[in-house]
Amino acid sequence: MTTAPKPNPAASGRITDVTRRRLLEGLSRVCGPVPDGRREFLEPQRTFWSGALPEPDFLARLYPLEELPSTDSRFTTALQDIFQHRVMNDDWDEDWIFHDSRFGLADDDGALLAFLAEMLHPAVRTDPAEVEQLRNFLNSVLTHDGYELVQVDAISGAPVFDHRLIGSGVPGALKNLIFAAIGPKPEIVLDDAVNNDLRIVRNEHNCLVYDRALAAHGLTWAELTDWWADRQQMTGEPAADISRSLYRRLDRSLGDNDAERRILRAYADRYVRLGPNIPALIPQVYLHYDPYTAAEQRAPGPLARQRMDFLLLLPHRARVVIECDGKQHYAGDDGHADPRRYAAMMAEDRDLRLKGYEMYRFGGAELTDPQAAHRMLSAFFDRLHQHYHT
Secondary structure: OOOOOOOOHHHOOOOOHHHHHHHHHHHHOOEEEOOOOOEEEOOOOOOOOOOOOOHHHHHHOOOOOOOOEOOOOOOOEHHHHHHHHHHHOOOOOOOHHHOOOOOOOOOOHHHHHHHHHHHOOOOOOOOHHHHHHHHHHHHHHHHHHOEEEEEEEEEOOEEEEEEEEOOOOOOOOOOOEEEOOOOOOOEEEEEEOOOOEEEEEEOHHHOEEEOOOOEOOEOEHHHHHHHHHHHOOOOOOOHHHHHHHHHHHHHHOOOOOHHHHHHHHHHHHHHHHHOOOOEOEEEEEEOOOOOOOOOOOOOOOOOOOOEEEEEEEOHHHOEEEEEEEOHHHOEOOOOOEOHHHHHHHHHHHHHHHHOOEEEEEEEHHHHOOHHHHHHHHHHHHHHHHHHHOO
16 A cells, blocks of 8 residues: 655755745646646657656555545545546646645655656656656756755666755666675676676676665665575575575675674674664675786776675665774784875775765774674664664
8 A cells, every 4th residue: 555755854844945836837837738637748758747647546656545535525535536626627726736735745855755756757657768858857956955866776677766865875776786705706707898797707606796676775684685595595495594594604704804793793683673674784895896916016006995894775875884994904014003004095985985875984993892892883773774764
C-alpha cells in the first residue's frame, strides 16, 4: 500500500514560496487542457505533471488516495472526488494539486520533492529527451533553495530520480564495487571501454564484486547477504547461516588488523540489535585501481590510497568512508613522524570530500582496548545513523 511522502525534518522550510510559484508558473506554461480532460503537448518535448498516467493513477503512486478524505460532500475518499472533478468533469483548476492541503505540496518540502521526482519516473514518462528537459527545468528552479534531482537508480536503462541537497552525495551511478580482497591484488582489464565494464582476469577469487544495481536507499546488509546467498549457492539456507558465512569472509579481508576488526565487530552487533535492513559496512573497497606495482618506476608514481578501509552506501547517494589510522598513516619506514606522508593523506581526504564522500577517521590508539573501543564505536554508529536518517 502506498503511503504519503514523509517530510524531511532536517530540510523543512528550505523551499520558499518564491520557488513554489516559479515551479507552478513554469509547469503551467508547458501544458494545457483539451475538451475531454486529457492533456496535450503544446511543445514537442513537454508534458503535464502526470505524464502518460491519469492524475488519479499518478497520485496513487505517492498517496493512499482511498484513505484520504474527500472535499466533496457526495464522496468519502480523495480518489472518488479526484475522479469526479478531474476525469469525469474536469472542473477543478489546472493547478489544483499544488494548493490541495491533503497532498502537502504547498508547505511540505519532502512531499513536493517526492512529487517532482515522481514526475520523472519511467512509469510516468519514457521519452529520455522529455525527461531531461523537464529535469533541467526543475533543477534550475530548485537550485536556488539548495536542492537538485539526481539519478539514484535505473529501470530497464531508464533513470530513476530522487532529491538531494546540492553538495551532498556522490554524483554518478555506482558501477564497480570491488571489495574484501585477500591475497594478491586482482588484475583488471576494461572488457568494454565504452561502457566502463571491467573484467577481472587474474586472482578473481581473491576479491568480491557486487554486481547488482544499487537501489535509491543504498546497500543494506539484507541485500548484501541475498547477493552472497546467490553467489555461494546458499539460497534457501537459514538466514543466520548465510549472514555468518558472509561475515567470516569479510573478516578474513582484514588480515591481522585487530583495530579494523573491532570496527567490523561493533557494526555487526548492530545487525543483531537492529535487524538486517540497516546499511552494510563494506570492508576493503577499491577506490582507485593502479595496475602497476610500487616497484615499477613511472611518473607520477603509484596512486595513493587504492582501498578504503570501510564504506557505507546510504540513501541519496551518500557514501561514508571510515578509516582506521595506524602508524603507517603518519610515520615513515623508520617509525618517525613523516610530515609528507601525513600531508599526502590529508590531500587525498580533501579530494574525496570534494567528490562528495564523507570521511571519518579513527586513530589506532582509540581501538586498543576492546571493551572501551566497542562502547565508543557503538555510540559513534548511533550518532551516524541519526545524522543520515533524520
